[in-house]
Amino acid sequence: MSDYIITIDAGTTSERAILFDKRGQVVSTSQREFQQFYPKPGWVEHSPLEIWETQKFTINDVLEKQGVSAQDIAAIGITNQRETTLVWDRKTGKSIYKAIVWQDRRTAGYCEELKAAGHAELIQQKTGLLIDAYFSASKIRWILDQVEGALERAENGELAFGTVDSWLLWKLTNGKVHATDVSNASRTMLFNIHNLTWDDELLDLFDIPKAMLPEVKQSSDLYGHTAKEHFGAEIPIAGIAGDQQSALFGQMCTEPGMVKNTYGTGCFLVMNTGKKAITSKHKLLTTIAWQVNGEVSYALEGSIFIGGAIVQWLRDNVHFVESSAEIESLARSVEDNGGVYFVPGFVGLGAPHWDQYSTGLMIGLTRGTQKGHIARAALEALALQSMEVITTMALDSGIDLKELRVDGGASANDLLMQIQSDVTGLDIVRPEIVETTAQGAAFLAGLAVGFWENMDEIRAIWKADKHFSPSGKDVEKLKHNWTRAVERAKAWVEE
Numbered sequence: 001m002s003d004y005i006i007t008i009d010a011g012t013t014s015e016r017a018i019l020f021d022k023r024g025q026v027v028s029t030s031q032r033e034f035q036q037f038y039p040k041p042g043w044v045e046h047s048p049l050e051i052w053e054t055q056k057f058t059i060n061d062v063l064e065k066q067g068v069s070a071q072d073i074a075a076i077g078i079t080n081q082r083e084t085t086l087v088w089d090r091k092t093g094k095s096i097y098k099a100i101v102w103q104d105r106r107t108a109g110y111c112e113e114l115k116a117a118g119h120a121e122l123i124q125q126k127t128g129l130l131i132d133a134y135f136s137a138s139k140i141r142w143i144l145d146q147v148e149g150a151l152e153r154a155e156n157g158e159l160a161f162g163t164v165d166s167w168l169l170w171k172l173t174n175g176k177v178h179a180t181d182v183s184n185a186s187r188t189m190l191f192n193i194h195n196l197t198w199d200d201e202l203l204d205l206f207d208i209p210k211a212m213l214p215e216v217k218q219s220s221d222l223y224g225h226t227a228k229e230h231f232g233a234e235i236p237i238a239g240i241a242g243d244q245q246s247a248l249f250g251q252m253c254t255e256p257g258m259v260k261n262t263y264g265t266g267c268f269l270v271m272n273t274g275k276k277a278i279t280s281k282h283k284l285l286t287t288i289a290w291q292v293n294g295e296v297s298y299a300l301e302g303s304i305f306i307g308g309a310i311v312q313w314l315r316d317n318v319h320f321v322e323s324s325a326e327i328e329s330l331a332r333s334v335e336d337n338g339g340v341y342f343v344p345g346f347v348g349l350g351a352p353h354w355d356q357y358s359t360g361l362m363i364g365l366t367r368g369t370q371k372g373h374i375a376r377a378a379l380e381a382l383a384l385q386s387m388e389v390i391t392t393m394a395l396d397s398g399i400d401l402k403e404l405r406v407d408g409g410a411s412a413n414d415l416l417m418q419i420q421s422d423v424t425g426l427d428i429v430r431p432e433i434v435e436t437t438a439q440g441a442a443f444l445a446g447l448a449v450g451f452w453e454n455m456d457e458i459r460a461i462w463k464a465d466k467h468f469s470p471s472g473k474d475v476e477k478l479k480h481n482w483t484r485a486v487e488r489a490k491a492w493v494e495e
C-alpha cells in the first residue's frame with residue numbers, strides 16, 4: 001500500500017524532498033543547499049551534476065528519516081526554479097555547460113537588440129512574455145554560440161535542452177524520458193501558449209533547433225518511472241509544475257481572480273485567469289498556470305526579483321540584523337519609517353518596471369534616522385512592490401480583488417502582512433500549511449495516480465490560519481513617496 005507522495009522542490013539555492021500523507025500534511029522533509037557560481041558580474045550558474053546529486057540525496061534521506069521505502073511512495077511530483085537553462089548530451093547524459101540561472105543577466109544586450117529590432121509584440125502575443133534575459137531562449141542561444149560545435153550537435157539531435165524539471169526527470173529515468181510540463185514550457189519564450197506547441201517562427205528567430213526540445217505534457221500526467229537503481233524500486237513521476245504555478249495550485253487558487261503572493265528570495269504574484277490568456281497592457285506576464293484533465297488554466301504574473309532577499313542582504317552583507325526574523329521586532333520599535341524609503345533594485349527592477357539598469361537606493365535619511373526606520377523601510381519595500389503588481393493586475397484583468405493568499409519564508413512576518421493589507425486594502429490570508437509550493441506538485445502528482453480522487457478532495461485540505469485586514473491607517477503619503485523613490489532608483493547604471 002502506497003501511503004505517501006514525495007515532492008521534489010528544486011529551488012534556486014536549495015533542494016528539498018518533502019513527504020506528504022493522504023491528509024496533505026507534511027510528514028518529513030530533507031533539504032540541502034548547493035553552490036552558487038558568480039563567474040562575472042551579473043552571471044549566475046549552477047552545476048547540473050550537483051543539482052541532480054543534491055536532489056537524489058534528499059530523496060533517499062527523506063525516505064530513510066521516515067523509515068519508509070520506495071514501495072510506500074505512490075508518486076513523485078516535481079516543482080522547480082523556472083527558466084534556468086541546461087543543455088546536455090543525450091548519449092553521455094553530461095551537460096555541455098553549467099546551468100544558466102534565471103537571475104543571470106549575460107544576455108541583456110542581446111535582448112535589447114531583439115527589442116530594438118521590433119520583436120516585442122510578436123513574442124508577447126505568442127508567449128505572453130516580455131523580452132528579458134530572465135527567460136530561457138536567450139540563454140540557450142548563448143550556449144549554442146559559445147560552446148564549440150554545439151549548434152551542429154544540436155541540429156543533429158545529439159543535444160537536449162531542458163529546464164531543471166526536465167533535467168531531473170531525465171536523470172531520474174536514466175535518460176528514458178525527455179519531457180517538461182506546459183507551465184515550465186511557457187517560461188522558455190519558445191512555446192506558443194495558445195496552441196500549446198513549440199513555435200517554429202520563434203525557433204527560427206532564436207535559431208534554436210527543434211530537435212533539442214523536450215516533449216510537453218500536462219502538469220498532472222504520468223511522465224515515467226524512476227530507474228530502480230536510484231531508490232530501490234521504480235516510482236511513478238506523475239506531476240510537474242514551475243514553482244510559482246505550483247504554489248498557486250497548492251494555495252487552491254483554482255478559480256479565476258484568485259491571487260497568491262510567495263514571499264521568498266523574490267516575490268511572485270500570480271493570478272488565475274481561468275481559460276482566458278489575458279495580454280497585459282502594463283508589463284505583467286501571461287503564463288500557463290497548469291494543465292489538468294486536458295484543461296489549461298492561464299495566469300497573470302508579476303515577478304519581483306528582490307523580496308525576502310532585501311532582509312537577507314541586511315543580514316548577510318551589512319550585518320544589520322543577526323536573523324531574518326529579527327527585522328520584525330526592529331521594525332516594530334518605531335511608529336513609522338521616519339521618512340526612509342528603500343528601493344531594492346539590486347539586480348534591476350522586475351514587474352511592473354522592468355528596468356535592467358536600476359540599483360538599490362535608500363533615500364530620506366536624516367540625522368534622526370534610526371535602525372528601526374531602516375528595518376521598517378525594508379519591510380515596506382516588500383509590501384509596496386507587491387502593491388504595485390496588485391494594482392496592475394486589477395487593471396489588466398478588470399477584476400476587483402478582495403483577498404491575497406500568502407506563503408513563502410517572509411510571510412511568517414506578521415508586521416509585513418499587516419503593512420501588506422494596509423497598502424493594498426486587501427484581506428491577507430495565510431494558510432495553515434505554508435509549504436504550498438511543494439504541496440501543489442504533490443496534489444498534481446497525486447491526482448494523476450488516483451492517490452486523491454478529485455479536486456474536491458484536495459480543496460478540503462487547504463485551510464486558512466490567519467487573516468490580516470486593513471487597519472484604516474492613512475497610507476497615501478507612503479505610496480506617493482515610494483513612487484518618487486522608485487523613479488530615482490531607475491536607470492542608475494551607465495553602460
Ligand SMILES: Nc1ncnc2c1ncn2[C@@H]1O[C@H](COP(=O)(O)OP(=O)(O)O)[C@@H](O)[C@H]1O
Binds near residue numbers: 011013014263307412
Ligand atoms: N520573519 C521574516 N521576515 C522577513 N523576511 C524573512 C523572514 N523569514 C525569512 N525571511 C526571508 O525570506 C527568504 C526565505 O524564504 P524562502 O521561502 O525560504 O525563500 P526561497 O524559497 O526563495 O529560497 C529569505 O530571503 C529571508 O531573508
Ligand SMILES: O=P(O)(O)OC[C@H](O)CO
Binds near residue numbers: 013083102244
Ligand atoms: O527558486 P525560487 O523560489 O527563488 O523561484 C524562482 C522562480 O521560479 C524564478 O522564476
